[in-house]
Amino acid sequence: xxxxxxxxxxxxQQMTKLSCxxxxxxxxxxxxxxxxxxxxxxxxxxxxxxxxxxxxxLTLYAGPWTYRTTESVxxxxxxxxxxxxxSYENLGYDYTADAETKTVWSFSILTPIFGGILIVxxxxxxxxxxxxxxxxxxxxxxxxxxxxxGITLLVESSSICYDNPAIQYLExxxxxxxxxxxxxxxxxxxxxxxxxxxxxxxLAGVCALVFPPPLVIxxxxxxxxxxxxxxxxxxxTVQENHIAVIKGTPVETPVS
Numbered sequence: 001x002x003x004x005x006x007x008x009x010x011x012x013q014q015m016t017k018l019s020c021x022x023x024x025x026x027x028x029x030x031x032x033x034x035x036x037x038x039x040x041x042x043x044x045x046x047x048x049x050x051x052x053x054x055x056x057x058l059t060l061y062a063g064p065w066t067y068r069t070t071e072s073v074x075x076x077x078x079x080x081x082x083x084x085x086x087s088y089e090n091l092g093y094d095y096t097a098d099a100e101t102k103t104v105w106s107f108s109i110l111t112p113i114f115g116g117i118l119i120v121x122x123x124x125x126x127x128x129x130x131x132x133x134x135x136x137x138x139x140x141x142x143x144x145x146x147x148x149x150g151i152t153l154l155v156e157s158s159s160i161c162y163d164n165p166a167i168q169y170l171e172x173x174x175x176x177x178x179x180x181x182x183x184x185x186x187x188x189x190x191x192x193x194x195x196x197x198x199x200x201x202x203l204a205g206v207c208a209l210v211f212p213p214p215l216v217i218x219x220x221x222x223x224x225x226x227x228x229x230x231x232x233x234x235x236x237t238v239q240e241n242h243i244a245v246i247k248g249t250p251v252e253t254p255v256s
Contacts, residue, residue: 022207023214027122029204030142034115037149037197039190041108044068044085046190047161051180060166060181061188064104064155067166088165095165100158103151111148115201118142122204126214139208146201153194161185 040046046063061068066085073080088095097105118141125135155161162184170178 022211023126025207025211026139026142026204027119029200029207030115030119030122033149033197033200033204034112034119036193036200038112040194040197041065041152043190045188046155046194047185048188049164049167049181049185052182062160062164062166063190064101064108064152064160067164091165091169093169095168096159096163098159100154101160104155104158104160107148107151111145111152114148115145118145130213132213135208135213139205142201142205142208146198146205149194149198149201153191156185156191
């Protein structure tokens with residue numbers, strides 16, 4: 001019997017190392033942005049109020065939600081002092097919060113919520129693949145989140161800076177100390193970290209817009225093998241033999 005040619009297809013590599021790295025860049029930048037931004041907004045060192053010169057060089061640190069204070073604990077007839085962040089709600093009175101402060105509060109919550117959802121989508125893209133339109137849309141949403149994060153920088157022009165609740169409390173309970181603090185705040189480390197978070201959101205969006213979308217590419221390699229059939233002259237049985245295996249392009253089927 002004449003030999004025949006069989007053709008099979010094998011799955012090849014999915015993605016190159018460069019394309020895989022590029023597809024994960026948006027999620028890497030976004031994770032850094034959400035960590036830095038959330039920490040900056042919920043920690044108590046976003047802004048500071050250093051005492052005016054000629055005093056004890058004390059500094060009051062505060063954030064949108066909390067302020068830094070010193071607490072003490074007694075243990076084995078010894079007293080240990082430590083610094084902690086305390087919510088303005090623990091001051092025990094109704095303080096005044098202007099529109100800017102309420103805006104900062106809102107966007108400090110909305111940004112990590114929407115950011116977390118987008119990060120999940122960005123991480124699934126390199127694994128499951130994504131269309132170009134969907135990937136570009138995700139890049140635009142990352143840029144939108146950079147605006148959301150930037151809105152929290154309004155804390156510098158809010159009542160948290162110009163009429164901080166902790167200073168309001170000192171004006172009632174310790175007016176002498178309150179008079180040594182400035183009327184407006186200065187940037188602290190948290191404010192600078194928040195700016196870095198805005199930049200990371202922008203980088204995440206730019207990477208998603210500039211780099212091609214992650215596609216799970218499966219290359220099919222062709223394998224050919226020549227098969228011969230040997231017929232036994234005695235009993236007429238046919239035996240199949242696989243002889244040569246050649247990898248490459250498929251052989252065109254002849255037209256009969």
